[in-house]
Amino acid sequence: MNKKLLSLLLVFALATTLLAGCAAPATTTAAEATDVANGETTIAADAKAYKVAMILDTTIADGGWGAASYNAMVAAAEATGFETQYTDGIASADFATNLRSYCDLGFDLIITPGNQYSDAVNEVSVDYPDVHFAILNGKIETANVVSMLPNAEQIGYMAGALAGLMTKSNNIGFIGGMELDTTKMKLQSYEAAAKAVNPAVVVASAYAGSFSDSAKGKEIANSMISVNDVDVMFGDASAVDSGAREALAEHEGRYDIGQPADLVKIKPMPVLISSVVTDNASMMKIVMEDVKSGTYGNKTIFGDLANGTLSVGTFSDKVPADVQAKYLEIIEQIKAGTFIQ
Amino acid sequence: MDIFLSLPFLQELLLSTLRMATPILIVALAELYSERAGLVNIGLDGIMAFGALAGFLVSYQTGNPYLGILAGALGGILVNLVYAFGTIQLGAQQIVFGMAINIFAPAIASFIYKMAFGSSSSLAQATLMAAIPIPGLSRIPFIGDVFFNHTPIVYLTFLLVPITYVFFAKTIPGLNYKSVGEYPKAAESSGIHVVMVKYKASIICGALAGIGGAYLTTSYISTYSDGVVSGRGFIALTAVIFGRWMPGGILLAALFFGFTDALQLRFQVMNSKTPYQLLAMIPYISTLFALIFFGIKKAGPASSGKPYFREER
Structure with a gap:
């Protein structure tokens, strides 16, 4: 009996550890949701109140992707007059259930910030043709699903060019969270851009x-510094990146490039030299306008340097003026599509 | 591949091993204290998450990471008393209660963090605990930097291993404590207050696991983010079984986890072409193999996992 219990426990422990990455705590916003429902009945008297919801697997306080996506939704909603609601910390298995709940609560638009929600959106959107869905970094286009796609290639180019210009040791680093398509693309173009501006660079x-x-981010950065003498890094892993920044900050002359918000402007740190800024709010605003005007569906909103969705963040004083000028020149080339053919 | 033999590489690898093993070791010892009193606590991950938040908040507010560690311990005790009440007083299923802790404690931590800091695009940063080199010993070349230049929590954690060994093997209170996990009825008949010992065990377990969580956010990195614990509580649980419920064994298990994880990160950095999933599996695969080869011959406390009903025959 004891043996059985033990082996069961062990298997369970190992299995859970493997899954622990995705097993974020489930926060219920049922109470908040009813609040909104109550509030809505009073507002509905004068005009139709549009409502938008977001579901997230991370939390909105992760200091990275989750926070940026949520803040973008709030900013876009303020501009277009939508009411917002969110549920975060959802496990993958519960994506569809949560989407359905928001559909049943009468939300007009549901935004999912990432490609990992595509399957759930695909499944639910068929059953609720009147509800609008939007996927950030997605690829699906149907009558009620719209995708928003910031150009991962350009993001990689922007970070890689700056890293290539700034590195003194000719070693630069990249940390990914999971091997998503967009992350792979960013890594690939990060490497290509760095090598284009500085052929001696090793990534x-x-x-x-x-x-x-974040503790693991710190360890990865530490090992990159000690093994490869990396002095400029870029990451695509939210809170893990902030751990990496701590390791870089412990050494003189080692820098990090932030994303997706303008981190140098929000909170200057000696280790941050600049950011690749993605303005998700402007894409979400287009989505919300489409819901209001009834022209929703069958499209992907691309975000790149040309339409202002991507932009160069504030530089810190660690970036010399000539490097800044050279970098902005490259940005123009990326924008024009002449940087790397 | 001569890089493996270079001294700086080995030094960094060992340092990284110690850093990564510390939170696992202290939480595994927490579990040992719990299981020795017959309480299988799988809620370690949850207790750690709450300890990490409590530690971070206090260290952020006061600027003193030591107070943060203290708060982590108190927070851990608080959460674990819920488990203690359910399993000791009410005789509830320990696995179920442990799982419940794993779900509710991180959620509460997440809620409190959101209340305190909102959803900013950057994480709040607290003061990081400074390393205190041990005078003299830290000057020894190579070894000094690896073993004697850490935060006090690291020393405390590694000191706890011999202390725990002596306590359980050589002292009367330790043997009494152990008897509660082996055969509580016999323990009760020889005058040991079984329920009291179990509560004490829960307090020790909560405090140590809470410190393990707070270590992450006060001594390792200076920020808190949800999921910072990342399953370390479950690895600690495995380390107890892997280490055969012996403090020395648990030490080896924790170091083994730390070492394989540190090694796989370096493999990844050195060789970007290999799929990272393969390398990230190394710690878990090697554990499975180690368990197969050691076999489960010496099992844990006999009454572990069973509720104790005092008046039952």
């Missing part, structure tokens, strides 16, 4: 297998 890369294990 070290690693995946943390998580978006929240």
